[in-house]
Amino acid sequence: MNESFQALVLDKTDDHLHAKVTDVKLDALPKEEDGNVLVEVHYSALNYKDALGLTEPGKIINQYPFIPGCEFVGKVVESDHLDFKAGDEVIATGFGIGERHFGGFSQFAQVPGNWLVKLPKGMDMRDAITIGTPGLTAMLSIDALESAGVRPGEEVLVTGATGGVGSFSIILLHKLGYHVIASTGKTDSPYLQALGVDTVIDRHELEGAVRPLARQRFDAAIDSIGGATLANILSQTRYEGAVAACGLVGGSDLPTTVYPFILRGVKLIGIDSVMQPIVRRLKAWERLDELLDSNVLNHMIHEIPLHDIPRHAEAMMRGELSGRTVVRIHD
Ligand SMILES: NC(=O)c1ccc[n+]([C@@H]2O[C@H](COP(=O)([O-])OP(=O)(O)OC[C@H]3O[C@@H](n4cnc5c(N)ncnc54)[C@H](OP(=O)(O)O)[C@@H]3O)[C@@H](O)[C@H]2O)c1
Known part of the structure; x- marks a missing residue:
């Protein structure tokens, strides 16, 4: 595996924010105390919280340089957590990801395994991030x-x-x-x-x-x-x-x-989804899988590449976007 990868890095100079796709070294990814899982990210999504963090200094994000992105879906590459192995498809939302912990606007992300949910069997990764x-x-x-x-x-x-x-x-x-x-x-x-x-x-x-x-x-x-x-x-x-x-x-x-x-x-x-215990998340994801189908989800998607995030964050802040803005990480 390459020792560096691409991510949207947000930085601040003189109270001015700038974000651009940059090469990042793998060892720059944060490690929590134990149970870390390295994920190759396939999709992320642009949320209002991300748009705020990308456009207003000190709002949502307080450390720079930083990799935003409050949620991501991808495949496990390496795992120190017993519940996950290479190849597992997982989703991460909440727990301060993209706020205090490097997030999903990145080809790779590393989070503790107890922040991850395995996708229900058969659920497509793009459908999962749309949800x-x-x-x-x-x-x-x-x-x-x-x-x-x-x-x-x-x-x-x-x-x-x-x-x-x-x-x-x-x-x-x-x-x-x-x-x-x-x-x-x-x-x-x-x-x-x-x-x-x-x-x-x-x-x-x-x-x-x-x-x-x-x-x-x-x-x-x-x-x-x-x-x-x-x-x-x-x-x-x-x-x-x-x-x-x-x-x-x-x-x-x-x-x-x-x-x-x-x-x-x-x-x-x-209702709080951010710190929701994993058992209730798993139950909710199983139910979402039963109730939603791809046809409905496809109507809601507007898909963009990594480098287009800053422009869309500004449009989101102006209230110009609708539906789900899904970020495709690999072109
Ligand atoms: N508790 C949690 O874990 C959790 C998780 C996700 C989001 N949230 C929160 O839930 C809220 C909605 O999130 P979202 O992602 O659905 O946001 P969103 O996509 O921006 O939708 C908000 C909707 O509210 C309506 N609206 C906009 N401005 C309004 C105003 N001034 N007064 C009344 N209605 C207005 C609009 O719908 P109409 O045009 O149809 O009226 C708009 O589409 C946010 O406050 C977000 O922070 C909480």
Whole structure:
């Protein structure tokens, strides 16, 4: 194996960030204390977090030079971890990868084995990265709602509907037989119907003044917006319904009261995909494999080479991208 490889290296001079594809020595890859696994990366994906790290100094990434990329899929080359051997196909998301630990915008990555999930048998690597963090977050949200007693046939609201987490939530809920209500800023977009939405509402309906309790409209919800939107959802969730909160696109505050909880028994469940224990990740990935097929995923992909990441990060920050931006590592 060559002693050097190519990666997108982000550096900072005088508060100015610059990223370019550069040769990196294999021994520059960080090693944790034990159980390290070296992976030849096939695909990564550009997430909002990566775009922020690539365009705003000190946001997300605090050490330079650095290899970003919060998630990657590839094949194991060398392993000091008993659960992995050369040739295994694996996915890595979360655990600070691409934030504090060199990430996936790179031909090789090295992480502890207990950060890795083996791909379900037969799952294609490109499909796996398309699903990635948003798909995993949506699946974990649905698992949490079901553990709280929500069942197919019930009406589930999905906010941020055309976004990554929102789109996967809709596809999965529809496949499982839920009635999906999508809250969106793009009410006339045909995209949502194609995903399997039953009812579309304008997101402004959930952004107004918050009443402690309002008409019970939803059996459950997956919310990636937070702020007044989440507070309004809690007021409008039916008796003993459940709400999975996973994002803060609309703000990190939560201007609610205790009434939805103490008078209606509404359950608010926090979802975190980053530090999620491996056992629950494995279960979620098995379920994602059962529920999603390549045809649906192919419609969501915009594929780019490694050197095109900086340009796309800027476009993402301007809100110009949609779907999943998959990074092809080898040309
Ligand atoms: N907890 C976790 O582990 C986890 C994992 C992944 C992501 N997240 C978080 O989840 C959130 C969504 O992530 P994502 O990847 O789905 O993001 P995304 O692809 O950027 O989608 C966000 C969606 O929110 C809607 N939106 C945009 N600006 C808005 C605003 N000002 N007010 C209300 N809605 C707005 C838009 O959908 P419409 O146009 O359809 O309204 C947009 O497509 C983020 O906060 C992210 O940090 C958390």
